[in-house]
Amino acid sequence: MATIRDVSKLAGVSVATVSRVLNRSGYVGAATEAKVTAAMEALSYKPSETARSLAGKQSSMIALMVPDLLNPFFPELALAIETCASAYGYTVILCNSNNDAEKERKLFDLLVHKRVDGLILSSYTATPKQIIALQDRGIPVVVVDNGFPGQPILSLIARNREGAREAVRHLLKQGCSKIGHLSGPADVTAARDRRQGYADECAALPWFSSSLIEQGDFQAEGGYDAAKRLLDREPGIDGIFAGNDAMAIGALKLLHERGSRVPDDMRVIGFDGIRVPMVVPELSTMVQPIYEMGEQAMQQLHRLIGGEDVKRETIELNTSLLVRRSSSR
Amino acid sequence: MATIRDVSKLAGVSVATVSRVLNRSGYVGAATEAKVTAAMEALSYKPSETARSLAGKQSSMIALMVPDLLNPFFPELALAIETCASAYGYTVILCNSNNDAEKERKLFDLLVHKRVDGLILSSYTATPKQIIALQDRGIPVVVVDNGFPGQPILSLIARNREGAREAVRHLLKQGCSKIGHLSGPADVTAARDRRQGYADECAALPWFSSSLIEQGDFQAEGGYDAAKRLLDREPGIDGIFAGNDAMAIGALKLLHERGSRVPDDMRVIGFDGIRVPMVVPELSTMVQPIYEMGEQAMQQLHRLIGGEDVKRETIELNTSLLVRRSSSR
DNA sequence: GTGAAAGCGCTAACAG
DNA sequence: CTGTTAGCGCTTTCAC
Numbered sequence: 138m139a140t141i142r143d144v145s146k147l148a149g150v151s152v153a154t155v156s157r158v159l160n161r162s163g164y165v166g167a168a169t170e171a172k173v174t175a176a177m178e179a180l181s182y183k184p185s186e187t188a189r190s191l192a193g194k195q196s197s198m199i200a201l202m203v204p205d206l207l208n209p210f211f212p213e214l215a216l217a218i219e220t221c222a223s224a225y226g227y228t229v230i231l232c233n234s235n236n237d238a239e240k241e242r243k244l245f246d247l248l249v250h251k252r253v254d255g256l257i258l259s260s261y262t263a264t265p266k267q268i269i270a271l272q273d274r275g276i277p278v279v280v281v282d283n284g285f286p287g288q289p290i291l292s293l294i295a296r297n298r299e300g301a302r303e304a305v306r307h308l309l310k311q312g313c314s315k316i317g318h319l320s321g322p323a324d325v326t327a328a329r330d331r332r333q334g335y336a337d338e339c340a341a342l343p344w345f346s347s348s349l350i351e352q353g354d355f356q357a358e359g360g361y362d363a364a365k366r367l368l369d370r371e372p373g374i375d376g377i378f379a380g381n382d383a384m385a386i387g388a389l390k391l392l393h394e395r396g397s398r399v400p401d402d403m404r405v406i407g408f409d410g411i412r413v414p415m416v417v418p419e420l421s422t423m424v425q426p427i428y429e430m431g432e433q434a435m436q437q438l439h440r441l442i443g444g445e446d447v448k449r450e451t452i453e454l455n456t457s458l459l460v461r462r463s464s465s466r
Numbered sequence: 467m468a469t470i471r472d473v474s475k476l477a478g479v480s481v482a483t484v485s486r487v488l489n490r491s492g493y494v495g496a497a498t499e500a501k502v503t504a505a506m507e508a509l510s511y512k513p514s515e516t517a518r519s520l521a522g523k524q525s526s527m528i529a530l531m532v533p534d535l536l537n538p539f540f541p542e543l544a545l546a547i548e549t550c551a552s553a554y555g556y557t558v559i560l561c562n563s564n565n566d567a568e569k570e571r572k573l574f575d576l577l578v579h580k581r582v583d584g585l586i587l588s589s590y591t592a593t594p595k596q597i598i599a600l601q602d603r604g605i606p607v608v609v610v611d612n613g614f615p616g617q618p619i620l621s622l623i624a625r626n627r628e629g630a631r632e633a634v635r636h637l638l639k640q641g642c643s644k645i646g647h648l649s650g651p652a653d654v655t656a657a658r659d660r661r662q663g664y665a666d667e668c669a670a671l672p673w674f675s676s677s678l679i680e681q682g683d684f685q686a687e688g689g690y691d692a693a694k695r696l697l698d699r700e701p702g703i704d705g706i707f708a709g710n711d712a713m714a715i716g717a718l719k720l721l722h723e724r725g726s727r728v729p730d731d732m733r734v735i736g737f738d739g740i741r742v743p744m745v746v747p748e749l750s751t752m753v754q755p756i757y758e759m760g761e762q763a764m765q766q767l768h769r770l771i772g773g774e775d776v777k778r779e780t781i782e783l784n785t786s787l788l789v790r791r792s793s794s795r
Numbered sequence: 796g797t798g799a800a801a802g803c804g805c806t807a808a809c810a811g
Numbered sequence: 812c813t814g815t816t817a818g819c820g821c822t823t824t825c826a827c
Contacts, residue, residue, distance in 0.1 A: 140820055191822095486813085520821090
């Protein structure tokens with residue numbers, strides 16, 4: 138593999154000059170530049186990212202850390218980020234924290250030592266403190282699908298509360314007379330906001346009771362179990378708003394086992410808009426703009442890495458209602 | 467961040483010695499080693515992978531290249547590989563080729579320049595030539611879910627032909643009297659083998675005709691379309707063996723739209739065993755040991771990287787029949 | 796404008 | 812057993 142020295146020799150200049158045209162830094166005569174470019178071409182030279190990284194520049198690697206690759210939300214996000222990152226010239230390191238705070242901590246350390254240029258983080262367990270510490274250690278972070286209001290952390294999140302309200306209003310409009318909610322983990326902002334949105338719409342209605350909320354874990358199995366507990370406890374429910382699609386799918390499975398007809402006896406709506414080719418009945422959902430979220434995350438991270446003065450705040454993205462068969466005839 | 471020099475000073479030895487205990491290479495006195503270890507501890511020193519990589523050692527990064535992150539098969543594989551890689555001390559670079567031969571080619575180049583230690587490749591487009599070229603450029607490769615018989619390429623693949631035969635026999639045993647097959651892309655080994663397995667079992671049966679095979683693309687949409695073409699063309703089909711789960715799900719969707727009762731009027735079985743929490747009816751499938759496949763891929767790659775003399779051949783893994791509702795009452 | 800030279804942090808001969 | 816030293820390929824002052 139050709140090195141910068143080979144290029145410099147072939148072009149009859151010094152390595153410093155080659156480095157300059159490589160980085161468009163400092164002045165280089167037009168003629169010289171042409172010679173260098175030609176030489177690089179001739180040797181099909183590509184600078185060694187490794188050396189570049191050692192010499193103090195960027196590693197042109199970013200890390201993507203997700204809690205659960207089996208939740209289709211994250212592959213979709215990963216796809217968006219990978220595509221966008223590669224357009225910017227970054228390589229993506231994939232980290233699956235498995236929702237394990239300890240593993241996460243170790244990964245943070247690793248990333249620092251790997252000198253990654255930045256991190257796109259989706260985590261239910263990372264604390265603001267940890268994230269800020271990471272930033273202080275020189276690693277710009279963009280958080281996705283979780284927010285830390287009041288903290289100097291740049292995060293991207295859907296308008297969850299608003300979206301939840303819209304989902305519930307949709308169920309009400311469909312004629313539901315008693316709506317239950319399967320909420321996500323209590324310590325996840327997105328889950329809390331969705332629960333809050335549900336409460337916003339329902340709290341004043343005569344049938345409302347806080348026991349209409351059952352907590353799950355954002356996973357299909359958990360949604361199945363939570364739905365079971367909810368329905369066993371609260372008779373007369375004819376609408377379910379699940380905190381995410383995975384749980385909604387779990388609920389649908391339970392309903393099918395019990396012979397409930399959806400959407401006739403029970404209407405169900407989820408949240409996320411994951412593109413799982415689902416079977417019967419297709420799930421209505423509040424769509425998060427997952428691809429856009431990944432795209433924006435990468436964009437913002439790139440700006441942070443570039444040292445731009447980006448405001449470290451929570452950015453909210455709009456959701457959109459997607460009505461399919463599970464909630465409407 | 468502490469460097470090897472800091473450690474050497476604190477321990478009162480030379481950097482070479484520190485390097486030795488770091489790599490367990492060469493002899494180091496017990497007392498010295500203890501001092502060094504203590505110093506490393508005290509400074510919470512971690513060697514810079516970047517420097518180590520530049521100095522000619524390994525980059526401790528491997529790449530994982532997949533064609534389609536939206537197919538749940540690949541996140542599952544990725545999870546297995548990431549977990550296993552991290553146990554071995556490797557970091558995983560994620561590449562999504564998007565089934566695009568051109569992007570794939572560029573990625574190969576990139577990986578060479580990044581000096582990744584190895585590559586786990588799942589691709590429908592890469593040619594044996596390309597893969598061998600990559601190996602010649604110093605990057606060990608393990609291919610997953612595709613085989614290149616006769617080529618010096620280490621690949622892991624399920625016993626597709628055998629598995630397909632078993633799936634078809636299962637449908638026959640369930641009483642199917644005319645079974646269609648939705649096959650995958652013609653240029654994918656796995657798809658061909660499964661089609662062949664189907665043919666093995668059916669070719670001699672009175673109702674068989676090659677028009678019972680309809681080609682899809684291993685994606686749900688494609689399965690939907692292929693099933694439509696198949697059923698419109700061939701009346702009397704009461705069993706479908708889909709080349710993978712994604713297509714089987716597409717077929718189920720079509721069947722539901724058409725009011726076919728599954729499994730009463732039509733029995734369906736897929737191939738892959740992806741862990742999508744599916745709705746009604748749950749899909750029967752030939753399970754590939756996805757996790758094990760990822761695990762083995764990582765293991766073999768590690769051996770290749772270590773310079774062990776691993777035989778570059780196709781390794782086959784057993785599948786297992788998982789009967790659920792889509793094929794059995 | 797361009798070159799010389801000093802590192803970045805680590806490894807690997809080669810001497811002791 | 813341990814220290815010295817020369818790089819790995821690139822960036823970056825500092826002179827000319």
